[in-house]
Amino acid sequence: MTQETRIITHCEQLSLEQMKLNFNHLAQEAAKHQKSFTDFFETLLQTEIEGQQNRTRQALVKFAGFPAIKTLDDYDFKFAVGAPKKLIQELSSLSFIERNENIVLLGPSGVGKTHLAMALGYLATQRLIKTRFVPASDLMLQLATAHRQGRLDEFIKRHVMAPKLLIIDEIGYLPFGREEANHFFQVIAKRYERGSIIVTSNLAFSQWHTAFAQDATLTAAMLDRLLHHSHLVQIQGESYRLKEKRKAGFLTTLNQHEVASGKVVGQN
Numbered sequence: 001m002t003q004e005t006r007i008i009t010h011c012e013q014l015s016l017e018q019m020k021l022n023f024n025h026l027a028q029e030a031a032k033h034q035k036s037f038t039d040f041f042e043t044l045l046q047t048e049i050e051g052q053q054n055r056t057r058q059a060l061v062k063f064a065g066f067p068a069i070k071t072l073d074d075y076d077f078k079f080a081v082g083a084p085k086k087l088i089q090e091l092s093s094l095s096f097i098e099r100n101e102n103i104v105l106l107g108p109s110g111v112g113k114t115h116l117a118m119a120l121g122y123l124a125t126q127r128l129i130k131t132r133f134v135p136a137s138d139l140m141l142q143l144a145t146a147h148r149q150g151r152l153d154e155f156i157k158r159h160v161m162a163p164k165l166l167i168i169d170e171i172g173y174l175p176f177g178r179e180e181a182n183h184f185f186q187v188i189a190k191r192y193e194r195g196s197i198i199v200t201s202n203l204a205f206s207q208w209h210t211a212f213a214q215d216a217t218l219t220a221a222m223l224d225r226l227l228h229h230s231h232l233v234q235i236q237g238e239s240y241r242l243k244e245k246r247k248a249g250f251l252t253t254l255n256q257h258e259v260a261s262g263k264v265v266g267q268n
Contacts, residue, residue: 018051019044053128060125064163066133070118080112082236088116091231094124097165097196102226105200107235113200114169116233120198121167132163136171136184136199143183152183160187165196172203172211181212185222192225199226 001009004024011020023044030040061069072092077085091103103120105113117133124131134142146155160166168187176184191197203211209219 016048018048022047056128057126060128060130061122064121064125064131064133066118066122068118069122070115071122072116072119075112075115075119080235080237082107082234083112083116084233084235087231087233091120091233092123094120094127094129096231097124097129100193100196100229102196102230103198103233104226104230105198105233105235106204107202108237109202111235111237113202113235117167117169117198117200121165124165129165130163131165131167132159133167133169135169135173137174139168139187140176140180140183143187144180147179147183156186156190161190161195163195165198166191167198169200171199171201172208175211176213178213178215181215181218184212185218188222188225193229197226 007023008020011017011023026040026044026047029035030037030043035043072088075083075088077083096103103117105117107113121131121133142155142159143152146152166187188197201208205223208223209216212219212222
């Protein structure tokens with residue numbers, strides 16, 4: 001067995017995939033440029049670390065459950081004239097996550113709230129931060145199912161508390177019943193000052209009780225926790241999807257008032 005074969009075997013036994021793939025050409029390069037052994041070995045180790053981090057990033061993206069990959073570079077600030085670009089760029093540092101702070105994205109349908117939430121979430125995964133994305137309606141179904149099966153505490157521990165960043169999309173898109181509202185309150189209360197949340201909603205805070213079983217007291221208690229350490233991002237403008245439909249000739253006249261008043265229904 002040659003030395004090269006032995007090295008490959010050792011790397012396989014230790015699950016050092018990148019070292020196995022790169023040690024040969026890195027050794028040749030080190031010899032060519034007369035690098036020291038320690039310089040060569042450091043480069044080899046760095047290659048393995050980068051490879052492992054890339055695999056971790058891929059696993060984190062899969063765990064997050066994004067319906068699509070969105071980035072801040074893809075966001076059209078020229079169209080969404082009401083989006084506070086400076087604030088969003090500041091939030092992209094992700095320091096809010098280290099401080100267990102929240103982000104609340106408010107605005108009419110179609111202005112890119114979900115895009116921004118997913119973009120910040122994807123950025124978090126690329127910085128090796130465990131993240132989970134879930135529509136509010138799906139989260140409520142999952143919580144209700146776990147409650148019926150007697151494993152609510154286990155579900156909250158694994159799916160609500162485990163992620164460093166939890167993204168809950170489209171609050172208010174569908175109204176919740178009493179039990180669902182109570183479950184949602186538990187999510188906010190348990191993560192309060194223990195983990196960051198990003199939420200999106202097309203409802204003003206004064207209307208949130210309509211989405212939570214008309215319970216003004218519960219809603220106030222929930223908002224108190226959600227907003228205590230939070231960054232409010234309010235976005236104004238017309239739906240981007242409706243703009244595209246108008247370009248294609250499907251819509252001839254539509255004004256911002258019609259969108260804001262709910263005469264035109266779309267997804268966030």
